[in-house]
Amino acid sequence: MQVRALRLQNFKRFTDLSLADIPADAKLVLLVGANGSGKSSVFDAFELVSRLGRGIGILSDVERRAYYAKGGADEDILLVFADSSVRLEGGRLRTAAPGPSVPDELRQGRQRLYGRSTLRVAARMSGARFNNGGLSEVIRRDIDSPATFIDDDRRFFADATKYAADFNHALRQPVFEGKQVDIKSLSDQLIKPINDALQRVFGQVGPAPQMTNFREPEEPGGPVSYYFRKGQHEFPYDVMSFGEKQVFAVLLNLFVRRDRLQDAVIYIDELDLHLNTALQHSLLEEIVEHWIPENSQLWTASHSLGFLRYASQSPRAAIFDFDALDFDQPQTLVPAPKDTSEVLEVAVPREYLPQLFAGRRLIYCEGKDAAKFNSVGLVDTVFASGGNKVQVFASARDGSMPGVVDRDYLTDTEIRDWEARIPTLRILRLYSIENYLYHPDNLAEHFGDGFERARYIDDLVAAKRDAYEDLLYGIARARDSYPFVRYLTKEERDAYGETGREVQRLLKSDDFSTFYPVFPMKEQATQLRQRQHQHPGHLARTQWFAKQMRTLLEGVPVIAPKRSPD
Numbered sequence: 416m417q418v419r420a421l422r423l424q425n426f427k428r429f430t431d432l433s434l435a436d437i438p439a440d441a442k443l444v445l446l447v448g449a450n451g452s453g454k455s456s457v458f459d460a461f462e463l464v465s466r467l468g469r470g471i472g473i474l475s476d477v478e479r480r481a482y483y484a485k486g487g488a489d490e491d492i493l494l495v496f497a498d499s500s501v502r503l504e505g506g507r508l509r510t511a512a513p514g515p516s517v518p519d520e521l522r523q524g525r526q527r528l529y530g531r532s533t534l535r536v537a538a539r540m541s542g543a544r545f546n547n548g549g550l551s552e553v554i555r556r557d558i559d560s561p562a563t564f565i566d567d568d569r570r571f572f573a574d575a576t577k578y579a580a581d582f583n584h585a586l587r588q589p590v591f592e593g594k595q596v597d598i599k600s601l602s603d604q605l606i607k608p609i610n611d612a613l614q615r616v617f618g619q620v621g622p623a624p625q626m627t628n629f630r631e632p633e634e635p636g637g638p639v640s641y642y643f644r645k646g647q648h649e650f651p652y653d654v655m656s657f658g659e660k661q662v663f664a665v666l667l668n669l670f671v672r673r674d675r676l677q678d679a680v681i682y683i684d685e686l687d688l689h690l691n692t693a694l695q696h697s698l699l700e701e702i703v704e705h706w707i708p709e710n711s712q713l714w715t716a717s718h719s720l721g722f723l724r725y726a727s728q729s730p731r732a733a734i735f736d737f738d739a740l741d742f743d744q745p746q747t748l749v750p751a752p753k754d755t756s757e758v759l760e761v762a763v764p765r766e767y768l769p770q771l772f773a774g775r776r777l778i779y780c781e782g783k784d785a786a787k788f789n790s791v792g793l794v795d796t797v798f799a800s801g802g803n804k805v806q807v808f809a810s811a812r813d814g815s816m817p818g819v820v821d822r823d824y825l826t827d828t829e830i831r832d833w834e835a836r837i838p839t840l841r842i843l844r845l846y847s848i849e850n851y852l853y854h855p856d857n858l859a860e861h862f863g864d865g866f867e868r869a870r871y872i873d874d875l876v877a878a879k880r881d882a883y884e885d886l887l888y889g890i891a892r893a894r895d896s897y898p899f900v901r902y903l904t905k906e907e908r909d910a911y912g913e914t915g916r917e918v919q920r921l922l923k924s925d926d927f928s929t930f931y932p933v934f935p936m937k938e939q940a941t942q943l944r945q946r947q948h949q950h951p952g953h954l955a956r957t958q959w960f961a962k963q964m965r966t967l968l969e970g971v972p973v974i975a976p977k978r979s980p981d
Contacts, residue, residue: 416496416497416527416678416679416680416710416711416712417437417439417441417496417497417680417711417712418437418444418494418495418496418680418712418714419437419439419495419496419497420433420434420435420436420437420493420495421433421434421457421460421492421493421494421495422434422491422492422493423456423457423460423490423491423492424490424491424492425484425485425486425488425489425490425491426456426459426460426483426484426485426490426491426492427453427456427459427460427483427485428453428456428485428742429453429456429485429740429742429746430485430486430742430743430744430745431744431745431746432453432456432740432745432746432747432748433745433746433747433748434457434735434747434748434749435747435748435749436749436750437733437750438731438733438750439497440731441712441731441732441733442703442707442709442711442712442713442731442732443699443703443707443712443713443714443715443726443729443731443732443733444712444713444714444715444732444733444735445714445715445716445717445722445723445726445732445733445734445735446714446715446716446717446735446737447716447717447718447723447734447735447736447737447738447751448716448718448736448737448738448740449718449737449738450718452737452738452740453737453740453742454684454716454737455533455564455684455716457682457714457716458530458532458564458682458684458714458716459483459563459564460492460494460503461494461528461530461680461682461714462528462530462560462563462564462682463479463483463490463492463503464492464494464501464503464508464528465528465529465530465560466560466562467503467507467508468508468528469556469557482563489504489505490503490505491503491504491505492504527675527677527678527679527680527711528679528680528682529557529672529675529676529679529680529681529682530560530564530681530682530683530684531568531570531665531668531682531683531684532561532564532565532566532567532568532684533564533684533685533688534561534565534566534567534568535567535568535570535571535664535665535668536571536657536660536661536664536688537569537571537572537660537664538653538657538660539652539653540572540575540638540639540640540641540651540652540653541572541638550573550576550577550580551577553573554573554574554577554671554672555674557672557675559573564684570668571664571667571668572638573671574664574667574668574670574671574672575629575638575639575641575667576639577671578605578629578639578667578670578671579629579631579639581605581671582601582605582629583631585601585604585605586601606626608670609626609663609666609667609670610625610626612666612701612705612706613625613626613662613663613666615697615700615701615705616662616694616697616698616701617659617662617694617697619693619697620691620693620694622645622646623645624643624644624645624655624659624663625643625644625645626641626642626643626663627642627643627644627649628641628642629641629642630642640652641663643655643659656689657688657689658688658689658690658691658694661688661689661690662690662694662698665683665686665698665702666706669702669706676706676707676708676711677708677710677711678708678710678711679708679711679712680711680712680714681707681711681712681713681714682713682714682715683713683714683715684715684716685715685716685717686698686699686702686715686717686722687699687715687717687719687721687722690719690721691721692719692720692721693721694721695717695719695720695721695722695725696721696722696724696725697721698721699715699721699722699725699726700725703725703729703731703732733750734750734751735748735749735750735751736748736751736786739783747950749950749952751786752786752789752790752792752952775795775796775797776795776796776797776817776968776971776972777797777798777799777816777817778796778797778798778799778816778817778818778819778841778968778971779798779799779800779801779802779806779807779810779811779816779817779818779819780798780799780800780801780807780818780819780820781800781801781802781803781804781807781819781820781821782800782803783800784798784800784848785798785799785800786951786952787848787852787951787952787955788819788848788955788964790952790955790956791955791956791960791961791964792956792961793961793964793965793968796968798819801816801818804820804821804897804898805898807819807820808820808840808898808899809898811837811839811840812837812840814839816839817839817840817841817971817972818839818840818841819841819842819843819967819968820840820841820842820843821842821843821846821847821848822842822843822844822845822846822847822932822933823846823847823893823894823897823933823935824846824890824893824894824915824918824933825842825894825897825918825933826914826917826918826921827932828914829899829911829914830842830844833899838970838972839971839972841967841968841971843967844932844963844967845931845932845936846931846932846933846934846935846936846937847935847936847937848951849936849937849951850931850932850934850936850937851960851963852951852954852955852960853936853940853945853946853954854931854959855868855871855872855875855927856959857954857957857959857960858871858945858946858954860957860958860959861949861953861954861957866945871943871945872927874940874943874945875927875931875934875940875943876925876927876930878939878940878942878943879922879925879930879934879939879940880925882939882940883922883923886922886935886939887919887922890915890918890919890922891912891915894911894915894918918933921933922934
């Protein structure tokens with residue numbers, strides 16, 4: 416089972432959030448973003464659908480609305496799987512489209528959604544008593560899962576008890592059947608998988624903890640005591656480091672509940688807690704490549720560089736960047752481009768990016784345009800968000816980092832002049848990147864033979880005429896705000912005022928090639944049908960757009976990274 420798309424409406428902090436275009440072969444879906452960006456809300460949606468499907472621990476309508484619903488409206492969750500779609504609307508599960516009823520997996524407690532919250536690591540071993548049936552039934556139905564993702568996930572105690580019970584059963588059963596116990600086979604089945612995983616995760620940074628023994632509780636319901644060895648030293652679980660406990664708890668859970676992982680969507684919030692960068696990468700690699708079945712999918716959220724690097728290198732990973740979302744407006748996210756700076760900036764301060772991308776040409780650009788530039792896939796070139804126009808200009812002017820800024824209301828002469836003064840600065844030849852993406856030449860390549868170029872240009876001319884008077888009065892004010900102005904002499908500033916009137920004349924013309932370079936497509940002509948429902952990331956992957964960017968960036972140097980202070 417794999418999620419192909421997700422939509423949350425009036426859910427937690429989101430008015431309308433969609434995650435789209437998840438690749439069919441995605442085994443890992445990584446959500447990145449700053450604290451408070453809404454990543455865990457996705458896991459809350461999975462968990463709500465899961466618990467409603469199993470019919471256990473469901474909140475009352477009042478409690479459900481208070482926790483999940485935004486603004487008092489009914490929450491609405493749409494999950495699109497490879498072979499079915501399910502919708503949760505007002506606390507009720509139903510199919511999202513005409514067809515069979517809600518899949519059996521979502522109705523009879525066999526559904527393949529399995530999650531772990533961040534609050535899942537026990538500092539000490541303690542006992543586990545089960546009031547909702549036997550231990551096997553608790554684990555089979557996942558009855559001990561937390562009600563929400565802000566609750567403590569205490570399944571580790573059931574896992575530890577069940578592992579010991581299974582081990583003892585496997586040890587005793589052959590005796591009762593008159594057979595010899597095959598110790599090696601038993602070890603290979605029950606001990607080796609966990610110890611091998613601990614070795615792969617921790618072994619690269621020093622001795623890895625290895626599970627050596629466990630002792631059963633002295634009284635019913637008491638804790639099972641687990642023991643480990645590093646080098647010559649044996650110690651109990653309680654004195655392990657928190658990072659070691661974190662990894663062991665996850666591995667034990669996946670091992671004990673491995674039957675639930677088949678054909679499943681598995682979601683584990685912040686899997687990387689308390690691990691250094693090298694161990695983060697090793698843990699995610701271990702889980703994805705050794706513990707998640709091929710017919711299943713892992714979702715996790717992270718700020719860690721190790722997780723980001725693994726996902727960037729994996730051909731079967733999709734990364735969604737939750738930074739800078741407007742919770743009150745409809746938002747659609749698609750997977751972020753790989754091997755770019757945007758997702759890495761979540762974990763790495765901007766000043767360290769030159770060292771991270773040493774040997775490649777790193778270029779700052781305005782705002783959130785880096786993702787669009789990186790969609791081009793220019794060889795050995797990576798774009799990063801450098802802040803606003805003033806910040807990008809300053810970085811280029813002081814020689815610390817090349818930058819690309821929008822043209823806005825500059826003339827061709829002014830562009831050539833400033834690029835001559837600052838060799839590391841490039842200015843777009845069109846108003847903004849949207850002017851490239853929605854240029855008729857770019858749309859013609861994107862749409863193919865069905866694109867009506869002449870009609871589109873006529874529509875653009877009409878939109879420009881409608882906006883002209885409003886734009887006219889903002890040109891001078893906009894030009895005065897550009898960072899170039901503060902470096903002009905008095906004579907140059909007087910000439911700058913005159914060329915502003917030249918921009919007005921360009922904008923007044925109905926000739927497309929004359930007005931379009933200074934026409935703000937970022938805000939204008941947004942209603943044209945030719946640009947509706949076209950994702951910018953897709954429009955940035957044309958050969959035409961790539962050629963424009965290669966031409967623009969000719970001669971931009973690679974700047975050697977400065978050494979960070981010791």
